[in-house]
Amino acid sequence: MATRRVGLWLIGAFGSIGSTVALGLASLKRGLASPVGMVTTLSEFQKLPLAHFEEIELGGHDLRPDDFTKILTDTHAAAGLYSLAQINACKEDLVSWQSNIRPGVLLPCEERIRTQGQDNWIQLVSSPLQAIQKIGEDLRDFKQKKQLDQIVVVNVSSTETQFPAQNCHARLADLNQALAKGEAVLPASSLYAYAALDAGFAYVNFTPSLGASIPALAELAEVRKTVHAGQDAKTGETLLKTVLAPMFAARHFKVLSWVGHNILGGGDGYVLDDPRNKQPKMQSKEHSVSSILGYKPQTHVSIEYIESMQNWKTAWDHIHFEGFLGTKMTMQFTWQGCDAMLAAPLVMDLARLSLYAQSKGEVGILKHLACFFKSPIGVTEHDFFQQFEMLKDHLGV
Amino acid sequence: MATRRVGLWLIGAFGSIGSTVALGLASLKRGLASPVGMVTTLSEFQKLPLAHFEEIELGGHDLRPDDFTKILTDTHAAAGLYSLAQINACKEDLVSWQSNIRPGVLLPCEERIRTQGQDNWIQLVSSPLQAIQKIGEDLRDFKQKKQLDQIVVVNVSSTETQFPAQNCHARLADLNQALAKGEAVLPASSLYAYAALDAGFAYVNFTPSLGASIPALAELAEVRKTVHAGQDAKTGETLLKTVLAPMFAARHFKVLSWVGHNILGGGDGYVLDDPRNKQPKMQSKEHSVSSILGYKPQTHVSIEYIESMQNWKTAWDHIHFEGFLGTKMTMQFTWQGCDAMLAAPLVMDLARLSLYAQSKGEVGILKHLACFFKSPIGVTEHDFFQQFEMLKDHLGV
Amino acid sequence: MATRRVGLWLIGAFGSIGSTVALGLASLKRGLASPVGMVTTLSEFQKLPLAHFEEIELGGHDLRPDDFTKILTDTHAAAGLYSLAQINACKEDLVSWQSNIRPGVLLPCEERIRTQGQDNWIQLVSSPLQAIQKIGEDLRDFKQKKQLDQIVVVNVSSTETQFPAQNCHARLADLNQALAKGEAVLPASSLYAYAALDAGFAYVNFTPSLGASIPALAELAEVRKTVHAGQDAKTGETLLKTVLAPMFAARHFKVLSWVGHNILGGGDGYVLDDPRNKQPKMQSKEHSVSSILGYKPQTHVSIEYIESMQNWKTAWDHIHFEGFLGTKMTMQFTWQGCDAMLAAPLVMDLARLSLYAQSKGEVGILKHLACFFKSPIGVTEHDFFQQFEMLKDHLGV
Amino acid sequence: MATRRVGLWLIGAFGSIGSTVALGLASLKRGLASPVGMVTTLSEFQKLPLAHFEEIELGGHDLRPDDFTKILTDTHAAAGLYSLAQINACKEDLVSWQSNIRPGVLLPCEERIRTQGQDNWIQLVSSPLQAIQKIGEDLRDFKQKKQLDQIVVVNVSSTETQFPAQNCHARLADLNQALAKGEAVLPASSLYAYAALDAGFAYVNFTPSLGASIPALAELAEVRKTVHAGQDAKTGETLLKTVLAPMFAARHFKVLSWVGHNILGGGDGYVLDDPRNKQPKMQSKEHSVSSILGYKPQTHVSIEYIESMQNWKTAWDHIHFEGFLGTKMTMQFTWQGCDAMLAAPLVMDLARLSLYAQSKGEVGILKHLACFFKSPIGVTEHDFFQQFEMLKDHLGV
Ligand SMILES: NC(=O)c1ccc[n+]([C@@H]2O[C@H](COP(=O)([O-])OP(=O)(O)OC[C@H]3O[C@@H](n4cnc5c(N)ncnc54)[C@H](O)[C@@H]3O)[C@@H](O)[C@H]2O)c1
Ligand SMILES: NC(=O)c1ccc[n+]([C@@H]2O[C@H](COP(=O)([O-])OP(=O)(O)OC[C@H]3O[C@@H](n4cnc5c(N)ncnc54)[C@H](O)[C@@H]3O)[C@@H](O)[C@H]2O)c1
Ligand SMILES: NC(=O)c1ccc[n+]([C@@H]2O[C@H](COP(=O)([O-])OP(=O)(O)OC[C@H]3O[C@@H](n4cnc5c(N)ncnc54)[C@H](O)[C@@H]3O)[C@@H](O)[C@H]2O)c1
Ligand SMILES: NC(=O)c1ccc[n+]([C@@H]2O[C@H](COP(=O)([O-])OP(=O)(O)OC[C@H]3O[C@@H](n4cnc5c(N)ncnc54)[C@H](O)[C@@H]3O)[C@@H](O)[C@H]2O)c1
Ligand code: NA
Ligand code: NA
Structure with missing residues (x-):
């Protein structure tokens, strides 16, 4: 297992959660942090062959060019979070992972998000299909360059505006047809989800955005024999x-x-x-x-x-x-x-657990991950402890 | 089952909890209250043949002579609890049950409790054994007069001072010997518990007092083939x-x-x-x-x-x-x-569930009732939801 | 001073505050309540010749016909407020004062308020001017029938929707001209205020509605040599x-x-x-x-x-x-x-203090009452203790 | 006034408050901090000729040898307080002031305080009088070495155990007599207070310890024509x-x-x-x-x-x-x-205001400083705003 390499690809990598995952992962690799707040490091989960911290390579998309060290140092100065010593000790990874971050895609309507980003760093696309294609290329590129066995894509980008339901969301064939016509039938989060699933990668939607929560994308996951989970992490x-x-x-x-x-x-x-x-x-x-x-x-x-x-x-x-x-x-x-500190360990949990599920041959919605989400797709149970039992039962721990 | 009659005997009947149980039971019998706050009226428990409200006769001990209607009316005036209409509608039961209340026993040391009571209403006893005997007589009397099939004794009296552990608490034979010698080896709560178990009745300790929480009394319960549960109800x-x-x-x-x-x-x-x-x-x-x-x-x-x-x-x-x-x-x-309102429905739950257990032939500590107690005897699990699962599993609901 | 009689006229008399004032006043007269929550009964205010409780006659307007005893008894049943014994003991006043309540006026737009009232009890008016006239008649009628020396009108009716500023609000002459033309330039609260001031009575606006808070009505108060205060009582x-x-x-x-x-x-x-x-x-x-x-x-x-x-x-x-x-x-x-309990004693304070001011010959806005209001008209000081000093200084206490 | 130099002598200089005062003062001198939380920098106090930050020299006693930079850096690491940049920028002052800190005196009984200190750094004294003398020498030494015009001693050391009242506390003559006999009639806090007042310096007791709160020391202040204030700062x-x-x-x-x-x-x-x-x-x-x-x-x-x-x-x-x-x-x-952050600016306020009072020729208890204390000596008014008015009135601001 020494040679396993997995990729954790973050949509919104330069956000609060994204940068905390970067520092957290780098710190955990070095034994500079204890995995407090991570479910998968509880003793009962120890026996599962989940990805080790040092096996994980970080990459992602964001709408603005940025610098992990700077983001973390600025937040430290402004809000007292993180330790400068830790940031310094992790610099090598932070710099290296930063070079894996690619410009993201954004749809025209999202004014609120746009004001935070930098327009010139966005990948210019002429159609949804082209966006999916470019994202897919970025992912496959990452896999090849870093010689990764598996990739999991986690959406930790800004919450999008409500996207209206479309008829074509019901079936993959209809969706594909609409996309082929260049119709704006998917928000950015779903374009990322499409690209990830289409490439056979695991996908996790940490946000309340639409992502993969439509039947057509569930179908795509089945077809590509990959897994997904969501939506909107339950942290507070x-x-x-x-x-x-x-x-x-x-x-x-x-x-x-x-x-x-x-x-x-x-x-x-x-x-x-x-x-x-x-x-x-x-x-x-x-x-x-x-x-x-x-x-x-x-x-x-x-x-x-x-x-x-x-x-x-x-x-x-x-x-x-x-x-x-x-x-x-x-x-x-x-x-x-502190939301980012509550979220980051769960991002790593979800990454490890969905990679594990995929490696065991599971396909489709990972319902046993319901305890991590406010609106678990495909699950009606909201009772946290019932959901936690579902998780442990499914994993046999 | 129409002819079943059970007795609910409250140690501390004129206290806040005791008087709320009286009004509550009388109201439920009449359909004047809904059983909010009672676990055994949740839908999943409906199929169990638990005692119906109209099958329950109330009795008890207290250290002071009092009047249910007056207690309830005074509390209404002072604290706004209860409805006068409900008290009035239930008068018949309140008056009838009040005549079942007998003077209690108290040990010399309990100054704090004594100041609330009325010394002349206490049953004078010359030894612990005589106290047990008198309590036993009161219980058997109640059973006979009211022609009851079963009795459950619930301790809802004032919390006693800490009673030091005694060597004779370990085995029933030793305890009996010490009692025979007239030694003060048990607090009042345990004298009541002894009497109840000795007479073969179910016993529930709602308080943090010692009650039946010593091995010698657990032994007595086994010998008399009866059941008990405790200690200190978990309400807030x-x-x-x-x-x-x-x-x-x-x-x-x-x-x-x-x-x-x-x-x-x-x-x-x-x-x-x-x-x-x-x-x-x-x-x-x-x-x-x-x-x-x-x-x-x-x-x-x-x-x-x-x-x-x-x-x-x-x-x-x-x-x-x-x-x-x-x-x-x-x-x-x-x-x-409001503690009495939180406690009273659980008193009825515990009464119903321990009578049911006894009627099914269970013997000894009712560990499946752990979810009701702060310090469940014989159980190390404190997680409320795990305890609640234990309850439902045991009852097959 | 034994023969002094004053009237307290409540717009919204059957509301929570109105009915609490009725019970409170009747209880205070009878010595059945202590004036907790009333500023004017603090020891330093005792030396002022303020109206005694037994000198006050209650009247008012409301949009629905109602019954003080019923309102109070219902609230007791639903929310545990008030004591039934007190309501009973005060019945005579409650019944008598109730007969002083007259149907109110409402402007067409106020849907939210209307759903609570009863349309047929509203005084039908064909113009704002007629509304003012009818209100004035009710007030003068009250004064004459009850042989009152003074009247204070307090608005404790529902908060109106925001009423847009009008050019004619600036000067009384312009306002009168617009009213003469039948223009809807004032909300109901201001029609009541107009009527009260025009009749030379004191006026207090306990609510955030517009009431007398426009220059034209301040002018009217000066012309009629009467006093007013507001707006929106500061209670929580x-x-x-x-x-x-x-x-x-x-x-x-x-x-x-x-x-x-x-x-x-x-x-x-x-x-x-x-x-x-x-x-x-x-x-x-x-x-x-x-x-x-x-x-x-x-x-x-x-x-x-x-x-x-x-x-x-x-x-x-x-x-x-x-x-x-x-x-x-x-x-x-x-x-x-409990808002009504916080408000009612202040209504009585404001009534007593504005009647006193008027009797001393003060005219216009009573700025020294700022400590009672969220938006004190004519005062920029919001610091409660500075305002309280202003009150005590002005009154020389 | 450019040549005025004043000394701020802190008993307990290496504590949380002491070290925050050190950093705070050094930062304010450099314009690296804004005086948020300081009363004397409110606009109304600007016209008073209070000591400027750059005129103040810091010294003090503590029971342990320590290092301002280390204390501050450690607290930053552990609790996120202070900024490393600020600590660095102030190093010169921190190092220089640290060399002004002298070993303190402690009485035998104070076990709880002793466990935090380092016994070998305590000044060995054979009698209370000798303690007073040594403290006095330290203070005069400081004055001379740093060529100070005035000194204010502020007690910010650990709260002592309750010290029993003594007959000799009533009059200075009696106190002196008892001290002359070597009797343990004063706690450490009062020995410091004695030394400060005896040397004619201003004294402020920020703590609930006895300090100067006895008539004999008030007398001493009068005799030496100096000022004092206390006790127990009111911060939360x-x-x-x-x-x-x-x-x-x-x-x-x-x-x-x-x-x-x-x-x-x-x-x-x-x-x-x-x-x-x-x-x-x-x-x-x-x-x-x-x-x-x-x-x-x-x-x-x-x-x-x-x-x-x-x-x-x-x-x-x-x-x-x-x-x-x-x-x-x-x-x-x-x-x-954060207590130290609430306290430190008030220490500087009290220092400035008591130096100012002394310079104006005031003598004895500074009652106008009551708003700073939980138990203001000589003042019965506890209402914060009344006390604040007393302060402003006295200062004519
Ligand atoms: N922190 C929690 O406890 C928690 C819990 C549940 C859900 N969430 C969700 O997680 C998301 C991230 O939270 P955060 O605090 O890190 O927010 P953030 O604003 O700090 O970061 C979001 C990042 O996403 C980037 N981004 C936005 N749109 C993008 C796009 N189309 N493509 C690529 N990048 C894009 C932004 O540039 C930004 O860097 C939010 O949607 C939030 O609602 C957070
Ligand atoms: N209400 C809750 O939520 C809750 C939860 C856990 C435990 N408890 C326990 O329940 C008990 C009762 O609570 P309560 O609020 O009704 O108290 P209470 O003081 O109102 O009533 C106690 C009654 O017990 C009587 N009594 C005392 N010693 C007696 C004795 N030796 N023999 C007979 N009667 C005796 C008293 O006279 C009194 O009428 C307390 O021990 C309390 O700690 C209550
Ligand atoms: N209670 C407080 O602490 C407090 C503080 C500040 C302001 N206020 C204001 O006091 C007012 C009364 O509060 P409440 O709790 O008694 O409300 P409520 O709803 O119980 O009573 C309002 C009464 O006014 C009557 N009414 C409405 N419009 C009327 C009209 N045009 N003419 C005559 N009567 C009319 C209603 O029929 C009702 O009986 C509200 O505007 C409230 O915002 C209350
Ligand atoms: N921070 C606040 O808001 C506040 C408010 C009111 C009073 N106080 C009081 O201020 C005092 C200091 O608080 P802190 O948080 O800085 O405490 P701290 O424990 O951090 O510091 C106290 C310092 O006093 C020293 N000390 C103890 N006894 C001494 C002695 N006899 N001689 C010389 N030095 C001695 C200790 O070694 C320590 O360095 C305490 O008495 C506290 O109760 C603080
Ligand atoms: Na809101
Ligand atoms: Na405590």
Whole structure:
């Protein structure tokens, strides 16, 4: 196994999550960090032959040219995250991986995202099909140059605006036909997903964007005998909802209302500040509670961009519930988390687990990864612990 | 099954929990309340032949003579709990059940509890053995007078001071010998437990007091072919700890410290204000987190009696944890619950489930009831959802 | 002074605040309640010859016919507020005052408010001028029938939608001309204010609606030698903002962001659930912090209607600030208040203080009442304690 | 004024506050930091001829030899405070000031403090008088070597255990007599205070230790015509209490209970973890609320050392109050502050203001500095804003 080489390709590689994965992976390889926050390093998962940190090569797309060392150092100065010593020690990898990052594709409509990027670094494409082709080339190039056995593509790019459903999403043949005609029937996230699956690579959608969450792309994965998982990683407030709601259910409390207010800064917060980009995230956050309870209490979720919060998010949840004899009671929580630090270890978990699944010959949606997502494709179970059991059962750990 | 009659005997019947059980049961019988907060009325438990509300007769011991209607009406006036209409509609049962309440036994040392009671209502006993005998008589009397098929005794009386371990606790023969000599080797809670088990009745310890949690009494239960469960019901802050700690474990976070501060009023709060009575409760609340995590973060628990809170408890928990790359994050919660309303439905659950177990021929500690307790006897699992699975598995639901 | 009789006329008399004022006043008269929450009963105000509770007669307008006893009893049943014994003891006044309530006026546009009322109880008017006239008649009628020396009209009706500024608002002559032409240049709240001031009565605007907050009506007050105050009472979250922001200023902290989320139920919450009705309230809540600090940190305020909260409001505020050497720190608070109970005593304070001002010959805007309002007309000071000093200085207490 | 030179002498110079003052002062001199958190840099104080940052020379005592640069760098690594760039830029001052730090004196009893220090660095003294003498020599030495016009001594050393009151504390003559006999009638903090005042220097007690808070030392200050202020700086939870309690009073709410729980790490937290050292701090925190309200609600304060919190403190306060018609409401807050960053700017404020007072010829207790302290000596006013007005009035700003 010493010679296995795998590629982790990040769409949005220069974002908060992307750069934290880069530093994290480089640190873990060197034994400079402990894998706190990674599920796959829990003792029960040790026996699985998952990719070792030193076997992983990093690459990716982004809309702007950037520099891992600079991004990390700037964030350290501004928000106190990361250690300068660690950044320095990992410089070799950071520099080397940076040279694997290729300009990304963006569709015309995404104003909010565009303001953060740099237009001239975008790959100019004249049609969706050409975009898919260019992305595919970048991926195959990476595989060949780095002599990789497997590649997993993880979407950690900015949340796109809601993309309207299309008739051609139902079947691969129809989708291909529409694409052949040059029709704008897919958002950028789905073009990346198409390219990854088409090339036979594993694909993970860490974001609430559409990605591979349409039947036509599920079909493509089956055809190409590859795997995919998504969507929208469950790292904070929604994780807690899916941990707490089962308790309210098991104790037969009647949840009357569940209000969740999220404030955050950073690039993700900035993009989500546009109502159109916020919408997919809101939808993804809304449904878990009622799904677990089996009825719909009044719910309200807000996400606000508060610049001073930088890379931090605070969520305040107010849960109003009825106990015995109509007595109303309240639970409130605040969650003060650093999103990139919550997300990065899960990106590595998802990469390792989907590569492993593919290597075992699994095909299609990886339903056993539901515990990682707010809106797990193909799975109706939202209870975190039930999902975690599904994961362990499937892996036999 | 129409003719089945069961008795629910409450030690501490006139307390907050006791009187709420009385009103609750009478209301449920009449269809005046919905069984919110009762686990055994969840749909998956419906198929079990558990005692119906109208089959249950209430009795109990208390240290003071009192009046259910008055207790409930006074609490309504002071704290806004219960509805006067419901109290009125249930008067018949409340009055009838009240006549089943017998004076209790108390050991000399319990000053804090004594100040709430009325000394002249205590049954004068000259020895522990005589106390056991008198309690036993009360129970058998109840059974005969009300023509009951089964009885379950539930301890919902004030938390006793810590009772020191005794050598004779190890074996029933030794315990009997010490008792025969008139030695004060058992606290009041254990005298009640002895009497209940000795008479072949089911016994549940809802409190952190010693009750049946010694090997000699477990032995007695086996000998008498009866069942018991305990100890210290898990209704609020500790419930949340055993719901949240598994998430921190599953996500491989490193919990650095877990601080929990509880403030409460009421009779329970008053008694717990004495450090000696508080000690068993503190112990019971302390160990769950480290047991679930598998390591010991710094923990701190406080319980303070704040008179103005009356029947309400507020817990504030501060959980400090480390995520990826050494990043420290924080979760805080506040829980604002009415303890009697949280407890009463579980008292009925435990009564129904232990009567059912006994009727099926089970004997000894009912380990499948662990999800109801902070310190489940004979069970090391503290994870609430694992415990809930144990319950459902055992019951085949 | 034994023979002094004053009238307190409430626009929105059957609302939460209105009915609480009715019960409160009747209880205070009878010595059945202590004046907790009333500023004018603090010891330093005792020496002022303010109206005694037994000198006050209650009347008002509302859009629906209703019954004080029923409103109060229903709220008791639903939300546990008030005591039935107190309601019973006050029945005489409640019934008598109820007969003083007259059907109100509403302008066509207010859909959200209309759904709560009963159209047939509205006084049909063919023009704004006729509305003013009818309101004036009701007020003068009340004065004469009850032989009152003074009347104060307090607007505690639902928050109206934002009313656009009009050129004719600048001068009374222009306003009168527009009204004479039948133009819809005033919202209902201003028609009531016009009528009250025109009749020489004191007027207080407890709400964020426009009321008397335009130059033309200030002019009218001067002409009629009467007094007025407003707008939008400061009872909860905003009160705290104007208490805490001065501390951040005095300690030279740099407030980076101040986020406030409010959730509430009740009639007020229901009406504010319409974005158009919420807008004036939001504006009123927004400006205090920056006004006190002297610079504009990022602020965000939300108000959400959560039905299960009934008469209660919970506010969560997150204040992010910078201390020495760029260190970011956080203060958060939650405020769990019952709005009607916070508001009713202030309604009585404002009534007493404006009647007193008028009786002393003051004329125009009562700027010394700024501490009671979120948007005090004519006053730029928002610091609560500075405002409180202004009050005490003006009154010489 | 260009030639004025003043000395700021810190007892406990190598502690969190001490080292933050060192870095802060050096940064301010260089224009590398903005004076956020300093009261005396608010615009209204600009016109006072207070000492400029570049006029201040730092010195002090501590129980252990240490190195400012190392302390600051280590804290940066462990807790993310300070910027490495700033530390580097200030190295010259840090190194130079460090050479001004002299070994301190400690009394035999202080075990908790001793464990943090290094015994061999303590100045060996055979009697209290000799301690006073040696401290005095260090101070005069500093004055002479650095050619200082004035010196202010600020106690920022660890909180001592409660020191019992002595008869000889009442009068200077008696105190001197007891000291002459070698009696242990003063804790270390008071020996430092004695030495400072005796040498005619200004003295500020930032801690809850006894310091100069006894009549005999007040007398000494009068005799030597110098000034002093104390005790226990008001930087967090207590500051908020004295900001919020006046609001509850002004609005005539009845506070039922006020519970405050503090958790903190760091050296201060470690020392306070000993109940004997905690006691003076608890006392200092307890009395403000009832003093402001004029009655005593139930109060509870706890301080717990939670190691993982490092230099941070979180306070959770639960305020239960009664509003109109007996309605109970709740305010809760959490305060997440970095104590050294809150304290350091106030140390500089107090130094500047007491030097200024002395230079203007003031003598004795500086009562106008009450707003800086939890237990202001000689002042009964605890209301923060009243105290702040006292400050501004006294200074004529
Ligand atoms: N951090 C979490 O806890 C969490 C949880 C769930 C989902 N997410 C999602 O993960 C995503 C990334 O979060 P982040 O905090 O790293 O955001 P970020 O704004 O810091 O980074 C996003 C990066 O994506 C790049 N990008 C945008 N559009 C692109 C495109 N079409 N092609 C290539 N690159 C593109 C941007 O240039 C940027 O560098 C977001 O969608 C977020 O909603 C995060
Ligand atoms: N409510 C909860 O959520 C919860 C959870 C776990 C445990 N508990 C425990 O349940 C118990 C009851 O709580 P509560 O709120 O009803 O308390 P309570 O003080 O209102 O009632 C206790 C009753 O027990 C009676 N009593 C005391 N000693 C007795 C004795 N020796 N014999 C007979 N009667 C005796 C008292 O007179 C009183 O009426 C407490 O021990 C409490 O710690 C409660
Ligand atoms: N409670 C507080 O703390 C607080 C603070 C500031 C402002 N306010 C404002 O006070 C007002 C009253 O609050 P509430 O909780 O009593 O509301 P509510 O909805 O319970 O009562 C409002 C009443 O006004 C009546 N009404 C509406 N339009 C009217 C009209 N044109 N003429 C006559 N009657 C009319 C309604 O029928 C209703 O009975 C609201 O505008 C609210 O925003 C309340
Ligand atoms: N930071 C705040 O917000 C705040 C507020 C009020 C009071 N205080 C008080 O300020 C003091 C200092 O706080 P800190 O966080 O810097 O504590 P710290 O533990 O970091 O530093 C205290 C320093 O004092 C030294 N010391 C102890 N006894 C001494 C003695 N007898 N002579 C000379 N040096 C001695 C110690 O060696 C240590 O270096 C504490 O008493 C604390 O309670 C702090
Ligand atoms: Na919102
Ligand atoms: Na405590």
